Amino acid sequence: MVTKETLTLAALIFVARVCDVSLGTFRHAMVIRGKRLLSFWIAFFEMLIWVFAVSKVLSDLSAPITAFAYALGFATGTFVGITLEGKLKIGDQAVKVFSSIGDEVAAQLRTDGFRVTTFNGQGRDGEVILLFVQVRRRDAQKVLKLARTVDPNCYLVIEDIRWRENALT
Numbered sequence: 001m002v003t004k005e006t007l008t009l010a011a012l013i014f015v016a017r018v019c020d021v022s023l024g025t026f027r028h029a030m031v032i033r034g035k036r037l038l039s040f041w042i043a044f045f046e047m048l049i050w051v052f053a054v055s056k057v058l059s060d061l062s063a064p065i066t067a068f069a070y071a072l073g074f075a076t077g078t079f080v081g082i083t084l085e086g087k088l089k090i091g092d093q094a095v096k097v098f099s100s101i102g103d104e105v106a107a108q109l110r111t112d113g114f115r116v117t118t119f120n121g122q123g124r125d126g127e128v129i130l131l132f133v134q135v136r137r138r139d140a141q142k143v144l145k146l147a148r149t150v151d152p153n154c155y156l157v158i159e160d161i162r163w164r165e166n167a168l169t
Contacts, residue, residue, distance in 0.1 A: 002065055010069035013053050017073025018080055020049035025081025033091045033160070089137035092161040097147045099154040102129020108150045109133060114143060134161065 027042040053073070057066045098121075099105045106116045109131065119130040133143050140158055147154050 002063070006063050006065060009056060010063075010065045013056050013066055014069040014073040014076070016049050016053035016056075017070055018077040020046045020053065021074050021077025022081035022084060023049070025078060026085050029085045029090070035090075091137050093135055093137050093140045094159045094161050095131075095133045095135060095140055095143045095147075096157040096159070097131040097133065097143075097151075097154050098123065098128050098156075099131065099147070099151045100126065100128055101151050102131055105129075105147050105150045105154060106131050108146055109143065112142075112146055114139075114146075 023042050023046040027039050027046060030039045030042065053070065057070045060066065097105055100123075102118055106118050106129070109116050114133050114135065117132045119132070121128050121130050131147075135143055137160075144156055144158075147156060
C-alpha cells in the first residue's frame, strides 16, 4: 500500500529531478558557449539538488514509486531543460546565406540593421555570393525570413558561435 507520505516523497523527488536535470541540460548549453562562471554555479546547484533526490530514493528502496518518480523526473527534466534553453536563446549565431543575388539580399539585411560581410564564390550552378551575418540567437529567424523574402531560392546555414578569450591557448 502506498501511503500519503510516500506519494509526497515521490512528488518531491520528481520535482527535484526535473529541476536538477533541467539545470544540467542548461549547464551543458552554457559549457558549449564557453560561459564558465555561469556553468560553475549551475553545476553547483544541480548537484546539490541531485544529492538530495538520490539520497531520498536510496534511503528506502522498498517503495518502487520513488524510483519511478526519479526516472520520470529525469525524463521530464530533459524535456524542460531543452525547452527552456530554446526559449532563452542565449548566445550568438552566424547565419550564412548563399545566394545568386547576394548583393540584393545583403542590401535588404543592411537596411534592416544587420551587419553583413559578403564573399564571392562558385557554386554548383554558377557564381554565388556568401553572406555572413553574426546575430544574437533570437534574431537568426528574422535574418532567415528577410533573406527568403528577397531570394526564395537562397541556401541558409546557421551555426552557433562560441566566444572564448585566449582561443589559441
